[in-house]
Amino acid sequence: MARFTEIGTATIPGNGTQLRLLQRNEEFSIKIAGTTGELMNSRVHGSEDALATLACERIAEQPSPRVLIGGLGMGFTLAAALAALGKDAQVTVAELVPEVETWNRGPLGAAAGNPLNDPRAIVQIGDVAEILKKSDGQWDAILLDVDNGPEGLTRKENNWIYSTAGIAAAQKALRPDGVLAYWSAGPEHSFTERLRGAGFSVEPVTVRGLRPGKGAYHIIWLAW
Numbered sequence: 744m745a746r747f748t749e750i751g752t753a754t755i756p757g758n759g760t761q762l763r764l765l766q767r768n769e770e771f772s773i774k775i776a777g778t779t780g781e782l783m784n785s786r787v788h789g790s791e792d793a794l795a796t797l798a799c800e801r802i803a804e805q806p807s808p809r810v811l812i813g814g815l816g817m818g819f820t821l822a823a824a825l826a827a828l829g830k831d832a833q834v835t836v837a838e839l840v841p842e843v844e845t846w847n848r849g850p851l852g853a854a855a856g857n858p859l860n861d862p863r864a865i866v867q868i869g870d871v872a873e874i875l876k877k878s879d880g881q882w883d884a885i886l887l888d889v890d891n892g893p894e895g896l897t898r899k900e901n902n903w904i905y906s907t908a909g910i911a912a913a914q915k916a917l918r919p920d921g922v923l924a925y926w927s928a929g930p931e932h933s934f935t936e937r938l939r940g941a942g943f944s945v946e947p948v949t950v951r952g953l954r955p956g957k958g959a960y961h962i963i964w965l966a967w
Contacts, residue, residue, distance in 0.1 A: 747772060750850060753842030764846050771817065771851050785854040786953070788819035790926060790961035793950040794886050795823035797963055798924040802883040803828060811878075811916070812836045813871030813887040813904070818847045818855035820888055820926075825861050834864050837871035839889075844868065872903055878916035885913050885923050892927030892962070893934045905934060910941045923966040930962050938966045 751764035761776035771785040783791075795812075802808050808831075810824055815838040824834050838844050844866050846852075847859055858864055867874065871889060890901040903909045905925070913923050923943070927934075930947065938945045943966035952958035 751842060751846055752776070753840050755840055762840065762842075764851065766850065769854070771854055773817070783817055785817055785851075787958055788817065788855075788952075789954045789958055790950045790952050790963065791816065791819040791888065792823040793948070794888055794924055794926045794963050795820045796827055797948060797965060798884045798886055798922050799824050799827035801922045801965075801967070802920075805883050805920075807831045807833070808883040809881065809918075810834045810884045810886065811871070811874065811882045813885070814838065814889045815843050815847060815866065816888065817851060818858050820886060821864060822855040822858040824886070825858055825863055828863070830863070832863050835867060835874075836864065837867050837869060837874050839868075839870055841868050872909065872912075875904075875909070875912040875916050878912075880916070880918050882916055883918050883921050885916060885921070886926075887913070887924065888926035892925075892929060893931045905937075907937060907941070910938060910943075914941055914943070921967070923964075925964040925966075927962040927964070929960075935964065938964060941966075943967060 745767050747765040747767045749763055750766050753762045763774045763776050765772040773782045808828055812820055815836045821834060821836055887904055889904055893905040935945055935947055946965045948963045948965060950961050950963055952961050
């Protein structure tokens with residue numbers, strides 16, 4: 744079997760952690776330098792797809808829906824959102840690491856079908872938290888996949904997204920009847936209760952990482 748070859752590196756702003764983009768034939772992997780585990784793999788994106796599909800199906804009938812995605816990753820959540828929405832939609836992706844956009848516009852893009860080529864897609868380089876703080880009733884759906892879940896893995900600043908203050912900012916950023924969705928590698932009851940404490944109706948949905956019936960169990964929180 745062919746081995747993975749490193750084709751790109753990037754430093755996460757603020758903490759110096761380095762990301763590595765690896766390729767083996769048509770398969771891609773993103774890892775944190777100095778570790779053996781993967782952050783993501785192009786063969787395993789079922790739950791990233793579900794993050795978009797579950798949320799966007801709730802707003803698909805809205806006129807000119809506006810969606811904010813926190814984290815570009817390998818582009819699968821963006822691709823699924825675009826597939827679920829009509830031609831009048833607009834999907835903005837906030838990506839902290841500039842090189843991740845470059846990778847998605849280059850060799851990595853084909854894995855998800857080059858969703859950045861879709862005219863409905865917009866990339867903003869920066870922290871999604873800053874966009875949330877400045878938004879006021881702007882988004883029909885907000886999809887957040889910025890780390891491993893409520894327990895940050897790559898960047899401790901990401902924990903704010905899951906805090907009471909972060910939830911309140913996201914709530915303020917939603918339009919009436921908007922939906923908030925979070926991806927997590929695993930369940931966390933306290934986060935469910937935190938969302939409910941903010942006044943949301945909440946549904947934690949268990950999904951599979953690879954495809955329906957296959958792969959690790961992940962959690963999508965839907966809040967409205």
